Amino acid sequence: MPEYVVEAVIRYKPAARDPEAEVIRRDLLLKGGYGMIKDVRSGKSLRMIVEASSPEEAKQIVERACNELRIFNPVAHTLEVRVWEKSA
């Protein structure tokens, strides 16, 4: 069975303030001359190695786990799941 790298990225919903990202933008990026970076959102990334028959299945498994076990909190967070093949 092939293995895939699946990354679950958890971020705040747009309606929730993200003070960490605000500070990164205001006190690092803007002061460092990167005014062209218009928005920053912070988050938490979980990298998982998943055994599955296809990348789609690997993604589905992680999405299901994140929903069933509330790995992200749907009240305050969004979830983005990315998948790629594990290099040998």
Next chain:
Amino acid sequence: MGEIRVAVLQFPGTNCDYDVYHALARVLGVHTELIWHTLFRGDRYDAVILPGGFSYGDYLRAGAIAAHSPAMDQVREMAKEGKPVLGICNGFQILTEAELLPGSLLPNDHLRFICKWVRIRVETTRTAFSNQCQKGQVLHIPIAHNEGRFFVDDRTLKELVENEQVVFRYVDERGEPTPEANPNGSVSNIAGVCNLEGNVVGLMPHPERASEPILSPFNSNDGLLIFFSMLNYISRKT
């Protein structure tokens, strides 16, 4: 009516359990038991309190792992039966993560741990933990948290207000919920909420740390009103 029995749940990382025990057992003389979460049986108790601390090291999110403890099935059953369930600080976070209470508790807007005495205003007296207060009464109770920023979207906030589920708000010395009185960026200055039925309540302030005048710079014991309310609620029901 038999003797009232209250359980105080202990998860790995809980650290306010003995303070709650002290307030209930020693200050109020209530039969109180400290129970390790894997051993908890809800049918043995009239009420359960989830105390503060750092359950499971706040890994993933504050309260997120403890919300999956088998003890929470017991707590859910007690909530369904109408028994009083109180979450204090990390206990509040656990109850929201377990979806027994609405909303979510995010890191404070200033991203620092905050530990200080605050004023909270009683917004409703219909709950199992506020019925011995007066509506609009201001209580002095301390907070101590890193993730206390209560968050719900605008639609849910409207529902909470309409359903009288906002129990406590942070207020200033005039009793007004001003931005300056908001210690952590909570929406609408919310410090505590309840479920629809009013028997499950969560709040970030620590009533157990405000249960004896010697603990308080105001020489007060306002936190006891929350525990008196619980005892009154149980007595009325049985």
